Amino acid sequence: MSDRHTAAAAALPLSGVRVLEFCHTIMGPSAGLILADLGADVIKIEPANGDPTRRRIGFAAGFFATFNRNKRSFAVDLKSAEGRALLYRLAGSADVVLENFAPGTMERLGCGYDDLSQKNPRLIYCALKGFLSGPYEHRPALDEVVQFMAGLAYMTGPPGQPLRAGSSVIDIMGGMFAVIGVQAALRERERTGRGQTIKSALFESTAFLMMQHMAGEVVTGRPLPPMPAREGAWAIYEPFATADGEQIFVGLTSNGQWQRFCEQFGRRDLLDNSAYRTNEDRVRARATLHPIVAAIIAGHKQAELAELFDRIDIPFAPVAKPGDLFDDPQLNAQGRMLEIDFPGGVRAKLPRLPIEIGEHDFALRRQAPAIGEHTAEILAELGFARHEIAALATRGVVAVKE
Secondary structure, eight states, X not given: OOHHHHHHHXXXXXXXXXXXXXXXXXXXXXXXXXXXXXXXXXXXXXXXXXXXXXGOOGGGTTHHXXXXXXXXXXXXXXXXXXXXXXXXXXXXXXXXXXXXXXXXXXXXXXXXXXHHHHHOTTOEEEEEESSOSSTTTTSOOOHHHHHHHTTHHHHHSOTTXXXXXXXXXXXXXXXXXXXXXXXXXXXXXXXXXXXXXEEEXXXXXXXXXXXXXXXXXXXXXXXXXXXXXXXXXXXXXXXXEOTTSOEEEEEEOSHHHHHHHHHHTTOHXXXXXXXXXXXXXXXXXXXXXXXXXXXHHHTSOHHHHHHHXXXXXXXXXXXXXXXXXXXXXXXXXXXXXXXXXXXTTEEEEEEOOSOOOXXXXXXXXXXXOOTTTTHHHHHHHXXXXXXXXXXXXXXXXXXXXX
């Protein structure tokens, strides 16, 4: 790692932790991203032609640049004996392995836990899969598959129209649970001196999200309807149309908020109406109350309402689109947006790691790497001379960015 990058990472919480990432698409790379942002040296192991995610189009076009910042690329042919020998040598210096390939792939490559732990008993090996151990563990899975399988799609769409969530929430959540497991295993290794295997999975992550609905079914004694048709706990808790053709979400969840809303719009008559006195009263009277509130909001523009609700401390949200976030003042405060390079010479701002830990700066230290951008650098760290690296590249064992 260059002196500049070493200095930038040195003070971060996971400084000194080396991670080998055998991952593609989102689930595994999101785990690697979090560890890298926290200061770990994350080395992305990829074939000579690169992670296939680099070539995705459509919905997935931005995946690689998004989930691979602050990492180094080591391009190697793991199907060759020489390539595996290099990987084994690198594994000897690693703390963590992340892999999210189909079940059995790493074992066939000779890079499973049994293979790598022989080289390094302290290695923590994290497999990110579709399912944890059990009758489904042999199945391939995708974010969208498990959203339908575990009930998230059913709860998201209106009745009869199951709908996946509007982001790859389960891939990213599975990556986050992997990081939690890795951190716990690193802590345990301090006591035992040994590594171990960890597994994170898409299906069980989705089921974890469904706990609240499972519990609700137990308490109420009946199946819960999808969220768009749910029995609301609050009378006013949804988006409304505004005068300028936009929408704004308003949540009046307390009696104090209801009072401030009515006073702001000069509707003392609503406060004096016993049918709307408490939240529970308002829920029961929602059929009559909702059109009244909708009419009030429809008389004002979105920006005017946002300023007003902010001032009187009422929960609200303009209904935004992803592109609206680039210039969001909260996201841009204190440099929290990172300038990311995309293919074609495009640069755009994306959010950084959404946590604050003391005075640490979880900044952009590296853009997403080119294929094999750091192969020579990493081999040099392992003690290879320049001519040896060139010979490996000539034989196609590794790919080195010129």
